[in-house]
Amino acid sequence: MSRYLLGTTACVVALAAAACGLQEPRAPNVLLISVDTLRLDRVTCYGGPEGNTPHIDGLARQGVRFASVQAPRGLTWPSVTTLMTGLHPRTHQIRNNGAKLDEQFVTLPQRLTAAGYETGAFLSNMCDAPNRGLAVLFCSWWGDAGPPAPGMRRQWMSHDQPEWDAAITREAITFMTKDRDPPFFAWVHYIDPHKPFDLVPEFARDEYDGSFAVNDDSLAQLTLARTPPTPAQRRQLLAIYDSQVSSTDAHIGDLLTALEAAGLADDTLVVFTADHGEELGDHNAYYYHLSSVYQQVLSIPLILRWPGHLPAGQVAEMPIASVDIAPTVLDLLGLASENLGMEGGSRAGLARREAGATGAETTFAEWGDKMVIVGQGNWRYIWNPDAVVPYGAPFKPGSDLGFSIAPEELYDLAADPLQQENVATAYPERTAALRARACEFVREKDFHLQAPRLLSPEAQERLKSLGYLQGEDDMPETMSRLTDHCPPGS
Incomplete structure (x- = not known):
């Protein structure tokens, strides 16, 4: 039997035993928010422009912000699978988009389901990915009709990414705030600011004047000519990208406001991160992510908030990696076991500011x-x-x-x-x-x-x-x- 399955079996047995105890305190809810293609230097609390991300910044003021977090690849499926398994891509074998996760590898939702959580995912991307262990799965691509039947093909919703993200926000709020006995695990994955670079008008910057048509064709011309954008063109590109970032930040604000209004904020561990970043002409005049191996694509945010359990307004400076996030979450929930079979390490000690807590001496992508x-x-x-x-x-x-x-x-x-x-x-x-x-x-x-x-x-x-x-x-x-x-x- 795989050592990854052995680790999971041992963990499930331990969790089941703990569930038999008397008067155990109720486990916290977990809200995992991940953002697609979020470049770190456009998030205000990570040094980005003032006012870009007020709700993410508020989350950082109320929790612990990790200053240096390495993604395993600048591609969604490998990166999110690492987030969900605590394993490197060379281990879980999802090295590209469009690959299937072998049954021997167990995901964070599966582990939490075994611990008694009601699990749900609300996605504007990763809809066809290996999403296992979920009682509820809503994808904005599918529209009101739900997922297509196996073997059938159907037209998706129109390609309106802000509306996709609004749809998953509404569904996630409904899921989180319904009456229930067990704690919930809700994963919300936003697609904006993933390309195409489309201005979100309500978040347009003063710098935007439409003087440069930012689209696949215009950016391809710059890339193939190996021509960096002029300062004016770059201002237009960043203004559009920032409008998408701010749009997603507003949706995140709606999630957090709903938790507060429902009286759930103090009982919910919020985990905020991204799958990867984006090249915006920094190397090879390139405007995407899948070909890049540089930090504009590999540096990602991580913020943990759990009132009364984690300190507020703190920064963990030691480097860690995305592969550490799942074991850290399980450790904070009291569900950690030395035999989880994960390759990442818990960084809960850094989040709690414990003496002697360490980060990752070496990270790999x-x-x-x-x-x-x-x-x-x-x-x-x-x-x-x-x-x-x-x-x-x-x-x-x-x-x-x-x-x-x-x-x-x-x-x-x-x-x-x-x-x-x-x-x-x-x-x-x-x-x-x-x-x-x-x-x-x-x-x-x-x-x-x-x-x-x-x-x-x-x-x-x-x-x-x-x-x-x-x-x-x-x-x-x-x-x-x-x-x-x-x-x-x-």
Whole structure:
């Protein structure tokens, strides 16, 4: 039996035993809010523009904000599956959008269902993803008719992302505030500010004047010409992106207000995070995320609020990773077990500001089975030994243009937060040490690599219609062994 299943079995047995006790205090509710494609430097409490995210900022003032959190990849399905399992993509094997999660891997909702929670998910993305352990699943793509029957195809709702997000907010509020005995787990995943870059008029900035038509065609022209935007064009792009960020922040405010009005805020652990960020012309004049391996895509927020149990207005400075979030939540709920089978570690001690609590000494991110990104302190090392060139749209496979990444790149984020100067050759000893850590990581995980299992053709068509399966680099990747590039015994 898999050690991941063994860990879950042990946990469920322990939870069932605890449920038999007398006068156990009622477990808290859990509200998990995740935002798609949320760039960290557009969130005000993380250094973004003033007024962009008042409700997220309020959450940070009332809870604990983690300053440095690493996503496992700049792609939704791998990142969210890591969030839900506490496992790295090379382990859970969801290395691309459109892959199926093997039954041996257990999700956070499944664990909470076993602990007596009523679970629900309200999604504007990830609708066809491996969503298991949910009593309620609402997806705004499906409209009022609900999910299509197996094997049937049906037109989705119009592509109105703010309305999608409004719909899931309404449904989540109904779910959270209904009368119930068991605690709830509600996961709400917002799609904005995912592209297309469409202005949300009620959140338009003064800087926006419509002088630059921001759309896939205009941005593709800049990318393919390797032309950075002019300052005026960048102001227009950021004004549109920020309007989408503020729109989602307003929906989050509606969720939090509903908790307060229902008298549930003090009894609810709120977890706020994102799947990944976004490139806005920072590298290779690129305006998306799936091809990138840089911090504009891999740095994500994490805020935890639980009144009376976690301190308010605190910042946890030590670095952690998305793989740590699920074990941290379970630990805070008192459901942790040393045999959970998760690869992440609980950072509940950091949230509680306990003496001696530690973060992650080293973090890892991946680009499929082709690259590894290693983080230590302010350093980020990118290992691309086969000099793979991603060809996500608008790049075309086989052309001379792609998202260029050197075989080795090293950046000091303290001196170069935008990662513009590769200093790998200037620091050969540090580069070698981080390469060795990358080899340790892939050797440890290498036995998990296998051909990905795909969703049905109908599900893949639904993803393609959103532009979510764009081309060869976003489809299942051919097998490769990074360990072949590691010295024997490393």
